[in-house]
Amino acid sequence: xxxTANKTTxxxxxxxxxxxxxxxxxxxxxxxxxxxxxxxxxxxxxxxxLAEKAFRPGRFPFPLMHIDTGHNYKEVxxxxxxxxxxxxxxxxxxxxxxxxxxxxVVLKSEDESRNKHQSVTLLEAIEEFGFDCCIGGARRxxxxxxxxxxxxxxxxxxxxxxxxNQRPELWNLYNARSHKGENIRAFPxxxxxxxxxxxxxxxxxxxxxxxxxxxxxxVVMRAGxxxxxxxxxxxxxxxxxxxxxxxxxxxxxxxxxxxxITCTAPVISDADNVTKIVLETATTTITERGATRLDDxxxxxxxxxxxxxxxx
Amino acid sequence: MSNAKHNDSLLRFMTxxxxxxxKSTLIGRLLFDTKSILADTLTQMDRTSKKRGLEAVDLxxxxxxxxxxxxxxxxxxxxxxxxxxxxxxxxxxxxPGHEQxxxxxxxxxxxxxxxxILIDARKGVLTQTRRHSFLAHLVGIPHIVVAINKMDxxxxxxATFEKIKADYLSFAEQIGLQRAGRDIQVVPLSxxxxxxxxxxxxxxxxxxxxxxxxxxxxxPAAHSEQNEPFRFPVQFVCRPHASDDPELHDFRGFMxxxxxxxxxxxxxxxxxxxxxxxxxxxxxxxxxxLKTAITEQSVTLLLEDEIDTSRGDMIVKSDQAPEAVKQIxxxxxxxxxxxxxxxxxxxxxxxxxxxxAKVGEIEYKVDVNTLEQxxxxxxxxxxxxxxxxxxxxxxxxxxxxxxxxxxxxIVIDESTNNTVGAxxxx
Ligand SMILES: Nc1nc2c(ncn2[C@@H]2O[C@H](COP(=O)(O)OP(=O)(O)O)[C@@H](O)[C@H]2O)c(=O)[nH]1
Numbered sequence: 001x002x003x004t005a006n007k008t009t010x011x012x013x014x015x016x017x018x019x020x021x022x023x024x025x026x027x028x029x030x031x032x033x034x035x036x037x038x039x040x041x042x043x044x045x046x047x048x049x050l051a052e053k054a055f056r057p058g059r060f061p062f063p064l065m066h067i068d069t070g071h072n073y074k075e076v077x078x079x080x081x082x083x084x085x086x087x088x089x090x091x092x093x094x095x096x097x098x099x100x101x102x103x104x105v106v107l108k109s110e111d112e113s114r115n116k117h118q119s120v121t122l123l124e125a126i127e128e129f130g131f132d133c134c135i136g137g138a139r140r141x142x143x144x145x146x147x148x149x150x151x152x153x154x155x156x157x158x159x160x161x162x163x164x165n166q167r168p169e170l171w172n173l174y175n176a177r178s179h180k181g182e183n184i185r186a187f188p189x190x191x192x193x194x195x196x197x198x199x200x201x202x203x204x205x206x207x208x209x210x211x212x213x214x215x216x217x218x219v220v221m222r223a224g225x226x227x228x229x230x231x232x233x234x235x236x237x238x239x240x241x242x243x244x245x246x247x248x249x250x251x252x253x254x255x256x257x258x259x260x261i262t263c264t265a266p267v268i269s270d271a272d273n274v275t276k277i278v279l280e281t282a283t284t285t286i287t288e289r290g291a292t293r294l295d296d297x298x299x300x301x302x303x304x305x306x307x308x309x310x311x312x
Numbered sequence: 313m314s315n316a317k318h319n320d321s322l323l324r325f326m327t328x329x330x331x332x333x334x335k336s337t338l339i340g341r342l343l344f345d346t347k348s349i350l351a352d353t354l355t356q357m358d359r360t361s362k363k364r365g366l367e368a369v370d371l372x373x374x375x376x377x378x379x380x381x382x383x384x385x386x387x388x389x390x391x392x393x394x395x396x397x398x399x400x401x402x403x404x405x406x407x408p409g410h411e412q413x414x415x416x417x418x419x420x421x422x423x424x425x426x427x428x429i430l431i432d433a434r435k436g437v438l439t440q441t442r443r444h445s446f447l448a449h450l451v452g453i454p455h456i457v458v459a460i461n462k463m464d465x466x467x468x469x470x471a472t473f474e475k476i477k478a479d480y481l482s483f484a485e486q487i488g489l490q491r492a493g494r495d496i497q498v499v500p501l502s503x504x505x506x507x508x509x510x511x512x513x514x515x516x517x518x519x520x521x522x523x524x525x526x527x528x529x530x531x532p533a534a535h536s537e538q539n540e541p542f543r544f545p546v547q548f549v550c551r552p553h554a555s556d557d558p559e560l561h562d563f564r565g566f567m568x569x570x571x572x573x574x575x576x577x578x579x580x581x582x583x584x585x586x587x588x589x590x591x592x593x594x595x596x597x598x599x600x601x602l603k604t605a606i607t608e609q610s611v612t613l614l615l616e617d618e619i620d621t622s623r624g625d626m627i628v629k630s631d632q633a634p635e636a637v638k639q640i641x642x643x644x645x646x647x648x649x650x651x652x653x654x655x656x657x658x659x660x661x662x663x664x665x666x667x668x669a670k671v672g673e674i675e676y677k678v679d680v681n682t683l684e685q686x687x688x689x690x691x692x693x694x695x696x697x698x699x700x701x702x703x704x705x706x707x708x709x710x711x712x713x714x715x716x717x718x719x720x721x722i723v724i725d726e727s728t729n730n731t732v733g734a735x736x737x738x
Contacts, residue, residue: 007534008606012322012401021610022569025547029623029664053598054567054610057560058550140392147391163389167731168415168647170422171720172569173661177729191403193394 013203016196020047020188021054022172023151027133027186028054028061030176034133034186037122038064038091040072040080040209041258043137046197047188048083049204062135063090067122069114069260070097074234076258079209094125115260123159126183133176133184141193152176153185161185194256195281202274214254214272220246225265226253320398321533326405326420326453328444329430334461338430338503339393339404342525345510348395390420400529414447414680414694415647418734421451422720426531428457428524433466433500437479443680446487450643450696450736452716455495455531456484459524464502468515473500487683492713495531499524534607535716541632542573542581543710543718545663546625550612565596565612566621571663571717573629575613576604580630583621584708589630590617624665626708634718636706639672641738643712644691644699648725648732652691658732662707662721669723672700691733698738712736 010018024047027034036051038044051060064084068077084091096114099105104124105117126134140146150166152174167175176184189197201208219226220242229242240261242248253266254277271277329335342348393404405420407413421427427448431441448456458480466472477498484496499508500519507513510525522530550565575581579592594614595602605611613627621627628634640660646652652671660669676685677697691697712719723733 007532007537009321009533010606010608012320012396015322015608018569018608018610022547025567025569025610026664029547055548055550056598057563058552058565061548141394147393148389166389168419168734170419170722170731170734171717172423173663173720173722175661175722175724175729175731177724179729191392191394193396195396196401 013196013199016189016192017050017053017200019172019191020050023174023186023188024051024054024135026152026174027135027176027184030174031133031178031184033129033131034062034135035065035092035129035131036060036062036135037137038066038080038084039137039258040066040076040083041137042197042201042208042212043139043189045083045206045208046192046200046204047135047137048087049200049206050188052087060087060089063092065092065094065125065134067118067125068093068095068097069118070095070235071114071233071239071261073209073211073258073261074232075211076209077234079207083207092125092129094121094128096121099124111262113260113262115263118260119159126159131183132178133186135186135188137189138185138187139192139194139197140190149187149190151187151190153187154178155183155185157181159183195278198274198278198281202278208274209258211255211258211266212277214252214270216250217253217266218248219251219253219266220248222246226251226268227265228253228261231261320396320400322401322403323426323528323531323533324403324405324424325426325428325528325531326407326417326424326448327428327430328407328417328448329461330438330440331408333430333432334503335406335430338428338459338461338501338509339406341503341506341509342404343393343395345506346395346397346525390416397525397529402528414443414696415645415734417444417447418451418645419647421448421453422734424451424453425533425535426455426457426528427453428459431458431460431476431480433460433462433472433476436476437483439681441480442483442487442683445484445489446678446680446683449487449489449492449494452712452736453494454535454537456489456497457524457527458496458498460498460500461503463500463507463516464505468500468502468507470516470518473498473519497521497527499527536572540572540607540715541634541710542575542579542627542629543571543634543663543715544568544575544613544627545571545665546621546623546627547664549622562618563614564618565614566627567610567612568627568664569610570605570607572607572715573632574604574606575629577602581613581615581627582630582633583615583619584626584628584633585636585706586620586625588617588619588621590615590619592616624663626663626665628708634708634710636708638703638706639700640703640707640709640721640735641698641700642721642735643678643738644697644723644733644735646691646693646695646697646733648730649693650725650732651693652733654690657726658701659724659726660701660703660707660721660735661724662709663718665705665707666724667703667705667707669701669703672702674699699735709737711738 096117099121105120150169178184219228229240231240232238254269255266271280327335391406395402407416407420429444460476501508507515508523546566546568548567552560577592582589593616595605596612654671658669660667675698677688710718719737721735722731725732
């Protein structure tokens with residue numbers, strides 16, 4: 001009863017690429033004022049490449065936007081600006097620090113992570129520009145609460161994600177409609193895994209911020225995680241001072257994900273090029289978030305909670 | 313996970329089973345035995361298992377749902393999981409099997425090329441087995457794998473397996489699965505012990521067929537093995553308007569995805585609904601120039617002639633044009649808590665095209681358990697019915713049984729913008 005394959009089909013990377021291009025073009029076709037969230041990180045760099053394949057020789061039908069916590073690695077910020085300039089596309093930067101000045105973000109303490117406060121700044125920017133869709137690089141394999149995320153995810157006027165009020169998504173007939181004030185989050189690489197991302201970076205020869213590759217760094221061990229210390233920002237300020245009694249170790253590390261400095265941990269690695277990273281990813285025993293996120297481990301449901309509050 | 317090979321294919325499949333048939337355990341074991349579960353996830357599962365007083369790691373924890381579901385003790389939605397064997401990447405659509413969630417099964421089935429239907433070996437073919445098979449059939453999944461699970465609880469008895477297999481095949485005959493050309497395989501297994509899932513084990517030497525993983529590895533990746541006609545719904549038109557660049561000055565690229573069939577440079581094409589004809593001048597993917605494009609590839613087509621074309625149009629090969637119709641008849645699954653109101657106008661989205669639509673007639677609704685056709689006035693969530701729609705704009709359609717991409721549509725309620733129905737054209 002087995003039928004044999006007599007048709008040519010796409011390889012898995014080609015298929016994922018084709019799907020993502022299709023999603024980006026649906027956003028462009030259905031939404032009137034979309035924006036692409038671009039952090040300079042590996043997932044969003046893949047999406048930029050996909051956008052090139054989707055829209056060149058035309059310009060992108062959306063600007064790029066970064067919500068900057070002010071606590072990003074300067075290597076990443078520099079790379080972000082360089083990439084946007086090379087592409088000749090418009091980059092909007094909105095910063096959590098501005099929300100703090102406006103009083104819409106209030107930190108509980110000086111050293112509280114600003115990561116979760118990005119939601120506020122994002123919503124303010126959405127309102128400022130009237131965006132009806134934000135394209136992001138989230139993947140379903142990242143975390144449990146993402147496994148059920150739609151490719152076109154609906155957010156209400158408060159930016160909230162209600163898991164029970166999502167549109168069924170059938171075939172590749174995406175519904176990105178929204179009323180004024182509401183918002184769609186579109187995830188073109190939903191079906192990609194961390195491995196797919198690295199394979200795509202390798203195949204497309206994409207450049208990355210240097211901190212993705214093995215480098216020497218001062219760190220301390222804190223509650224079982226590697227925490228980078230004395231990190232200089234683009235502004236010249238130095239953050240993440242070691243706490244009293246902590247011993248500074250100089251280690252060879254790389255980042256698997258580059259977010260806010262205060263909540264992204266590196267892993268020990270000597271992978272100094274993409275091929276080595278692909279190999280390391282194939283044999284790693286720890287999930288991307290498990291290894292590198294200092295903020296998701298509090299509870300099983302912490303990501304779900306943050307998404308309900310409007311987090312990306 | 314264990315291999316970084318590039319030139320491999322991708323298979324999307326779904327799992328269907330009633331509560332406690334072992335769906336979560338099966339998925340958990342597939343991921344575990346293919347080494348797709350990483351250590352920190354395992355540690356967390358181990359911790360939770362111990363907290364619940366279990367001795368071994370409960371693999372079903374891996375597919376445990378969202379907090380909202382845990383509180384209500386139900387799974388409310390389709391979850392997607394990923395694993396890779398080195399030769400193939402898999403996307404699993406995991407849909408809960410409750411009666412009230414026909415809509416989730418239909419949603420999961422819409423993108424699947426293979427369905428695993430779980431049967432508890434102690435119970436045999438049940439009403440829900442019939443329902444799952446009917447839905448998989450309705451949504452046109454070409455490959456059905458019937459997994460007779462919990463064989464360990466019937467002493468790995470061959471006669472039990474053969475009887476359930478015979479029962480299933482005769483039921484499949486009744487609903488026309490074989491007639492429709494579906495590929496059906498039946499495999500005995502124990503998701504708990506892993507026998508016949510990834511490893512054969514040694515408890516069922518009487519079974520000579522392939523293991524579950526072998527079936528997954530060899531199932532064709534293409535949705536259809538037939539040669540389908542070329543269908544290219546236009547998603548977006550690229551006009552760079554670069555007046556200073558002579559190469560781009562007249563550039564007009566039609567961007568979209570090849571939904572079915574193939575196209576080559578030089579082919580004669582027709583643009584619908586207007587019916588203009590031209591030839592393919594170039595096929596582009598990013599900066600690459602292609603000679604041909606195949607099914608599911610996203611490309612940009614350039615035509616020899618300047619033709620006014622926009623999103624919602626469809627490019628087809630001139631000798632294989634579909635019908636443009638202003639009335640469609642289809643099987644519709646209602647997805648919304650708000651029942652269908654025959655008096656209202658809805659929007660139908662078909663490929664990249666939309667049209668206002670009015671309900672003409674609801675011919676009958678199907679009882680998904682008995683497969684009986686019943687008369688009905690309305691349609692509530694999870695109902696499946698045969699409906700006719702009158703359309704304001706023509707749609708270029710094929711029947712769903714011939715072409716999944718151009719035979720499918722969704723129904724949108726404009727007041728909420730929700731997707732309220734899923735339809736398959738007859
Ligand atoms: N003995 C035995 N138990 C199984 C098997 N598969 C699943 N189970 C058990 O059946 C129960 C329900 O399984 P689960 O995977 O949660 O079912 P689901 O509701 O379909 O996801 C659990 O206690 C499993 O350990 C099997 O092959 N043999």
